[in-house]
Structures are given as structure tokens and as C-alpha cells.
Amino acid sequence: MKLKTAKAVMWVLFAIFCVLILLMVLTKSAPFGYAAIVTIIVYGIINVAFWRCPNCGKCIGGIWLGKYNHCRYCGEEIKP
Ligand SMILES: [Zn+2]
Secondary structure: OOHHHHHHHHHHHHHHHHHHHHHHHHHOOHHHHHHHHHHHHHHHHHHHHHOEOOOOOOEOOOOOOOOOOEOOOOOOEOOO
């Protein structure tokens, strides 16, 4: 999976997570909470598995690059 794809998938999962949490709060129903937990676990797996520096292969961390567009470990510029 390419960085760009991984980033897009993670944003989608994060959006779904937010919606599920909102639904759980609004409807006070636990299944939405469980679905949210599953979503965030999938998010974590994709983050660890695919969201890596193309140069050194270390995990970049959050998808909120912004302030650090460079790899924390080797300084490689990240261009998702
Ligand atoms: Zn790196």
C-alpha cells in the first residue's frame, strides 16, 4: 500500500470513528462504541503496517503530519 493510500484510508477510518462515537453519545447505545473500538484498532493496524517512512521504514506516527513533514528518525521528507 502506498503512503497516499494509507493516509486516505486512515482519514476515512478516523472519520468513521468520530461518527460512531457521536452516534454512541447521541443514541446512548453501546454497539456503536464497540464498532468505534474495532474501527480504531483497524486504524492502528494500518498505521503500524503501512504508515512508514519510505527511507528508513520506521513508523511515522500520527497522520497529522503538518508540523513535521520530515521523518523523525532519518530526516527524509514525507510526501504522502
Ligand atoms: Zn525515516
